[in-house]
Amino acid sequence: MNMHSNNVREEQNRMATEKGDAFFSVRDIHAWYGESYIVQGVSFDIAKGEVLSLLGRNGAGKTSTLRTLARLDNPALKSGEIWLNGEPLHSKRAFQAAKMGVQLVPEDRRIIGGLTVEENLVLAQVSGEKGWTLEKIYDHFPRLAERRKQDAVTMSGGEQQMLAVARALARDIKILFLDEPYEGLAPVIVHEIESIVRQIRDLGITTIIVEQNAVAALRLSDKAVIMDTGQIVFSGTAAEVLDNAELREEYLAI
Numbered sequence: 001m002n003m004h005s006n007n008v009r010e011e012q013n014r015m016a017t018e019k020g021d022a023f024f025s026v027r028d029i030h031a032w033y034g035e036s037y038i039v040q041g042v043s044f045d046i047a048k049g050e051v052l053s054l055l056g057r058n059g060a061g062k063t064s065t066l067r068t069l070a071r072l073d074n075p076a077l078k079s080g081e082i083w084l085n086g087e088p089l090h091s092k093r094a095f096q097a098a099k100m101g102v103q104l105v106p107e108d109r110r111i112i113g114g115l116t117v118e119e120n121l122v123l124a125q126v127s128g129e130k131g132w133t134l135e136k137i138y139d140h141f142p143r144l145a146e147r148r149k150q151d152a153v154t155m156s157g158g159e160q161q162m163l164a165v166a167r168a169l170a171r172d173i174k175i176l177f178l179d180e181p182y183e184g185l186a187p188v189i190v191h192e193i194e195s196i197v198r199q200i201r202d203l204g205i206t207t208i209i210v211e212q213n214a215v216a217a218l219r220l221s222d223k224a225v226i227m228d229t230g231q232i233v234f235s236g237t238a239a240e241v242l243d244n245a246e247l248r249e250e251y252l253a254i
């Protein structure tokens, strides 16, 4: 490729990005927990329907990045932009982001005890724009259908993870953030949750997945971003990470 077409390509990319053509666009975000500077200039784009793995060692800033993107108050976003489908998220609060279709399934899953599985799902529907119907949820998650009357916190870890994901889908979502969906689950249950994430991907739901189990996440992903100390150290395709032993060793310990 000659210099000229290179420049044209760059110019086109720049213009596309400025117009917010990417479905989800994160541009140079910086976020702080009080005095602690944690998210230090993170940028990436995701096309509609793509799955992105956000990876990195413990303490790299993955959860903090997801929290910033979901517009939670902590860490506080000090500069940078976040665009969803052409709408600015950076100027929104968490409840507004949720209304716009941003759903974070946090690591601890936040299942509400004392409520049945079904009550957890219904509550999700009343607190946001309705997404999947109960019927559709039970169709995709037969295990939850069987346990609809059970107190949700008495379910197994894997079942609770299913409920956490189902609860996100019960709202009208545009983008899903999964923080360590496989954490603390036995390999056989990881496979079950993996197949649910695969179904979500096949339904065309744009997703960011944070996982210590990088290989499992990469298998389902189009793109990958690796963070270290709050910054991006690699951005590319999931296949590139799977093929790059050095990168995996340095930042992922796999």
Ligand SMILES: Nc1ncnc2c1ncn2[C@@H]1O[C@H](COP(=O)(O)OP(=O)(O)OP(=O)(O)O)[C@@H](O)[C@H]1O
Pocket: 033, 036, 038, 056, 057, 058, 059, 060, 061, 062, 063, 064, 065, 074
């Ligand atoms: N509420 C907080 N106040 C101050 N610092 C925090 C807070 N939460 C996290 N941090 C710090 O921010 C840094 C990034 O943490 P974060 O939880 O985002 O990492 P992570 O990549 O998700 O790690 P892990 O893989 O262990 O979940 C860490 O140094 C952590 O100690």
Ligand SMILES: [Mg+2]
Pocket: 062, 063, 064
């Ligand atoms: Mg984390």
